[in-house]
Amino acid sequence: MPRLTRLRLTAGAATAVVAAVVLAASPAAAGEPTVTQPHIVAHFDKAAGQTPENITVEPDGSADLTFASARQIAHVTPDGHTAILATLPDEPNPNTPVLKAATVFGIVRAHDGTLYVNYATGTGKTGIWRIGPDGGAPRQIAQLPATALPNGLALDERHGVLYAADSAQGIVWRVPRAGGTPTAWVRDTALTPVPVTGAGFGANGVKIHDGAVWVSNSDRGTLLRVPVRPDGCAGPVETRATGLDHIDDFTFVTPYGDTVLAALIGDDEVAEVHPDGTRAAVLTRADGLANPTSVAVHGGTVYVDSAAYFSQQAPNLLLARLNRGLGR
Structure with missing residues (x-):
């Protein structure tokens, strides 16, 4: 595969980033919504497998997305220009749990x-793959069991470890950042799918926040917190919110509080979930959401990608303004 470098922002995109920062610098007025000014910046081709599953944001405000069905990593500037950074190797005989198709999920x-x-x-290719800063062919750094469905991914750079949420087996795997043998860091019924009647997706999104690993469970509609003990082992699983039907990935509004923005894939909604477990919709189908799968916050901007798995509408990337005076 030819080596690809990440695109630089165009002048218009750079202006958009600066504008977002300026807007975010203003405190939110009393009663002002947490998320405002939503607008779609890029549409994707569902027929080509461009179903955005997960997102990470570059320092310049551009976004890197996983296209689940196409097995691709895409780079999208704030003005919507899209380029493919890498493609994961084909698997001619996939046996992926639940899906049966080779699928790219979390990205950090x-x-x-x-x-x-x-x-x-569902084969030996299942696991965590690495793409270097200058692009190039993806390289597998950790192999997970073929029975695993690694979905959300989080990176703890301070301790040099990655955490992968296994939706099929109800496990959070821990892997050295340099690669190597995975460890089943925590397995718990709270992380598993609902037997028989569930969709088969338990632990989904995963984030590192304030000394703990946070995990969403799609089938159970819960947001969970797992403390990281001083020795690196997992503490007891704590339930922080319930009733979040069809929750996919999520992110924290700020590094300092426990309020999150959660993508509710089946409801075409992004919800603000407060530390007491209460929630409020901040983005909906009316704003352009079509089965949102993940949310990211960078500076004063909220990023939401929609995969349109069920709606059959055009997948897209939506940006909005975050009013940081709210979201405690």
Whole structure:
């Protein structure tokens, strides 16, 4: 595969980023919504498998997305220009749990520009793959069991470890950032899918926040917190919110509080979930959401990608303004 470098922002895109920062610098007025000014910046081709599953944001405000069905990593500037950074290797005989198709899921970015992604195939290719800062062919750095469905991915750069949420088996795997043998860091009924009547997706999104690993469970509609003990082991699983039907991935509004923005894929909604478990819709189908799968916050901007898995509408990337005076 030819080596690709990430695109630089165009002048118009750079202006958009500066404008977002300026807007975010103003405190929110009393009663002002947390998320405002939503607008779609890019549409994708569902027929080509361009179903955006997960997102990470570059320092310049551009976004790197996983196209689940196309097995691709895409780079999207704030003005919507899209280029393919990498394609995961084909798997001619996939046996992926639940899906039966080779699928790219979570993505995270290290400070040096390295990208890590989860790839699920039901074969030896299942695991965590690395794309270098200058592009190039993806390289598998950790192999997970063929029975795993690695979905959300989080990177703890301070301790040099990655966490992958296994939707099929109800496990959070821990892997050295440099690669190597995965460890089943925590397995718990709270992380598993609902037997028989569920969709088969338990642990989904995963984030590192304030000394803990946070995980969403799609089938159970819950947001969970797992403390990281001083020795690196997992503490007891805590339920922080319930009733979040069809929750997919999520992100924290700020590094300092426990309020999250959660993508509710089946409801075409992004919800603000408060520390007491209450929630309020901040983005809906009327804003352009079509089965949103993940949310990211960068500076004063909210990023939401919609995969349109069920709606059959055009997949897209939506940007909005975050009013940081709210979202405690």
